[in-house]
Amino acid sequence: MSERKTAKKRNKRPLTPKRREQSRREFLRATVLTAGVVGISLLGFVPVMQGKAMRLRPPGALKTPQDEQEFFASCIKCGQCVQVCPVEAIKLADLPDGFGIGLPYIDARAQACDFSCDGLQCVLACPTGALTHDLDYPADTRMGFARLARPKACLAMQGKGFKGQARGADYQGLLRYEEVDRWNPIPVADYPYDLEICDLCVRQCPIEIRITQCETAETDKPQQLARVAQQMGNECPPKHAITLEPVDQGDGIKRLRPTVQEGCVGCGVCEMICPVESAAIVVDLDKNADTVMGG
Amino acid sequence: MDYVKDSLLQVFGYKRPRPSKDQQSPEVRKIYEGKRGALSKADLEALRDEHKGPFFSKWKKRRWITLIIVNLLFVASFYFDVQLVEGSLTGARVIGFHFADLNSALQVALAYKHIVLNLVIGMVTVFVMWMLLGGRTFCAWVCPYHLLSEWTEYLHLWLVEKKIIKNHTFSRKVRSVFYIIFALLALVTGYTVFETISPTGILSRALIYGPGIALLWVGVLLLFEVFYSRRAWCRYVCPIGVTYGMVGVLSPIRVKYNAEACHHEGDCRKVCMVPHVLDLTIRGGASDVNQDVTSDCTRCGMCVDICPTSSLTFEVKGLSKMLK
Numbered sequence: 001m002s003e004r005k006t007a008k009k010r011n012k013r014p015l016t017p018k019r020r021e022q023s024r025r026e027f028l029r030a031t032v033l034t035a036g037v038v039g040i041s042l043l044g045f046v047p048v049m050q051g052k053a054m055r056l057r058p059p060g061a062l063k064t065p066q067d068e069q070e071f072f073a074s075c076i077k078c079g080q081c082v083q084v085c086p087v088e089a090i091k092l093a094d095l096p097d098g099f100g101i102g103l104p105y106i107d108a109r110a111q112a113c114d115f116s117c118d119g120l121q122c123v124l125a126c127p128t129g130a131l132t133h134d135l136d137y138p139a140d141t142r143m144g145f146a147r148l149a150r151p152k153a154c155l156a157m158q159g160k161g162f163k164g165q166a167r168g169a170d171y172q173g174l175l176r177y178e179e180v181d182r183w184n185p186i187p188v189a190d191y192p193y194d195l196e197i198c199d200l201c202v203r204q205c206p207i208e209i210r211i212t213q214c215e216t217a218e219t220d221k222p223q224q225l226a227r228v229a230q231q232m233g234n235e236c237p238p239k240h241a242i243t244l245e246p247v248d249q250g251d252g253i254k255r256l257r258p259t260v261q262e263g264c265v266g267c268g269v270c271e272m273i274c275p276v277e278s279a280a281i282v283v284d285l286d287k288n289a290d291t292v293m294g295g
Numbered sequence: 296m297d298y299v300k301d302s303l304l305q306v307f308g309y310k311r312p313r314p315s316k317d318q319q320s321p322e323v324r325k326i327y328e329g330k331r332g333a334l335s336k337a338d339l340e341a342l343r344d345e346h347k348g349p350f351f352s353k354w355k356k357r358r359w360i361t362l363i364i365v366n367l368l369f370v371a372s373f374y375f376d377v378q379l380v381e382g383s384l385t386g387a388r389v390i391g392f393h394f395a396d397l398n399s400a401l402q403v404a405l406a407y408k409h410i411v412l413n414l415v416i417g418m419v420t421v422f423v424m425w426m427l428l429g430g431r432t433f434c435a436w437v438c439p440y441h442l443l444s445e446w447t448e449y450l451h452l453w454l455v456e457k458k459i460i461k462n463h464t465f466s467r468k469v470r471s472v473f474y475i476i477f478a479l480l481a482l483v484t485g486y487t488v489f490e491t492i493s494p495t496g497i498l499s500r501a502l503i504y505g506p507g508i509a510l511l512w513v514g515v516l517l518l519f520e521v522f523y524s525r526r527a528w529c530r531y532v533c534p535i536g537v538t539y540g541m542v543g544v545l546s547p548i549r550v551k552y553n554a555e556a557c558h559h560e561g562d563c564r565k566v567c568m569v570p571h572v573l574d575l576t577i578r579g580g581a582s583d584v585n586q587d588v589t590s591d592c593t594r595c596g597m598c599v600d601i602c603p604t605s606s607l608t609f610e611v612k613g614l615s616k617m618l619k
Contacts, residue, residue: 030469073406078386
């Protein structure tokens with residue numbers, strides 16, 4: 001070691017002026033480079049501060065309705081959740097989301113999470129717990145909370161029925177129709193409806209579908225309820241998510257109002273299936289079933 | 296011990312002290328003295344001609360194929376839904392086993408201040424893997440940005456040769472500064488700040504999940520490298536390189552230098568992305584006849600391919616001895 005030290009000392013002979021100028025420039029450039037790269041990386045904070053990076057996240061995302069920081073921090077941006085989703089609802093955010101780059105999100109209108117995997121595959125796939133494993137069933141999810149944003153546009157509110165493909169012939173989105181295929185979701189465009197009064201948001205709500213299955217099982221053979229729940233890989237949701245309530249406007253037309261209930265998880269299927277353009281019912285990110293019940 | 300010390304010095308941007316005469320073994324001193332006046336330019340040219348290989352030299356070919364196959368495995372796995380290599384380079388599951396990029400995992404751990412078991416498993420797996428395979432081997436053999444950057448480097452070198460542009464160097468210590476800054480930023484802000492600009496993550500995700508606007512940033516980096524500073528991102532910025540440089544300190548896979556036939560002409564340093572690791576090839580730079588290149592080396596094999604005297608070779612420490 002002492003030999004090394006003497007060697008070091010010998011190397012510390014004064015630099016030639018040219019070398020010194022070179023190393024001065026290298027230092028200056030390095031300083032500018034540091035400021036530049038760090039500055040650019042911190043620009044990623046801007047969309048986050050502006051709230052532009054707030055999105056509908058997959059089930060179990062570590063977040064509160066007002067604050068997604070924990071989710072941003074814990075996600076390793078690998079996209080394994082994207083790969084397991086049977087309806088390919090999950091996308092990864094791009095550079096305009098700043099620090100949110102690579103973070104999974106769901107554009108419900110294009111393709112909502114319909115829980116057709118039953119077992120919350122994205123949660124199971126997550127290697128960092130950013131989609132928390134504390135979650136067991138779809139009904140435990142708190143993604144957001146649905147709201148009838150445009151009641152006047154709502155077909156049921158107008159007392160109108162619906163006939164045809166919910167989102168038109170070109171719509172790519174998939175949903176699970178258990179009576180067609182229990183295991184493979186099919187295009188919504190392949191499943192035309194003929195409804196006397198439009199009830200699509202309630203009819204397709206994954207929570208409501210599950211409740212109906214549980215109820216049928218209960219009336220058929222009450223003792224099999226637990227087994228049915230197990231088979232579905234799903235607990236029977238304790239609360240309704242959305243119901244249709246009669247509205248009387250005194251004109252004799254039978255009108256129904258889609259009413260969001262405390263069991264809504266914010267999966268976005270109602271927003272996806274709503275045949276009105278743009279959707280009469282939407283998912284709000286700033287609340288969830290817990291905050292709604294609390295307030 | 297000296298190998299570990301020299302490696303860490305170079306990874307963090309310091310100069311490895313040149314060995315004094317007393318630190319050199321008598322054998323290597325004899326070699327250096329024996330070469331005085333014996334190395335003619337004509338001899339070197341003859342050697343070079345004899346050694347001249349094709350553009351796709353042995354290790355370059357192997358490396359490019361490996362890099363492309365590894366990245367395509369991710370793509371194909373998702374595209375054909377075969378679940379062989381799920382995820383991307385930041386975090387993956389290989390036939391069900393967790394793998395986590397050490398730098399990404401570090402960012403997450405510092406920002407989240409909490410670490411789940413799956414991530415620990417992924418980190419340990421990747422740590423052991425790269426410890427065995429050479430640490431920065433990740434850079435040259437897996438990282439998609441490395442390959443793009445290597446391609447655009449040809450353009451840079453051509454422009455420099457034509458005297459259209461000049462290469463600008465930076466103080467190498469700046470990479471350690473970046474490493475510390477990005478670790479601190481993750482810890483303080485609670486966001487994985489580096490991931491926002493990491494071309495490795497951006498490119499890996501773009502390949503697997505489809506291109507996006509983030510590719511523009513990768514383009515900016517490449518332009519900077521072409522027109523201003525050769526291989527600037529990998530040389531002066533990327534903390535992933537620092538992470539794997541440290542992991543590789545204990546790796547048995549290294550490039551070995553043998554001073555005996557070396558002409559000290561520096562062909563190896565000209566092709567190297569991290570030429571400081573080859574300073575031992577400068578005359579008087581090695582302290583023994585055989586000495587290993589430090590762990591900041593990406594094991595890309597460019598020097599092995601180009602060396603006209605075959606003085607640089609790949610070795611597997613321990614194994615090579617056993618095979619003898």
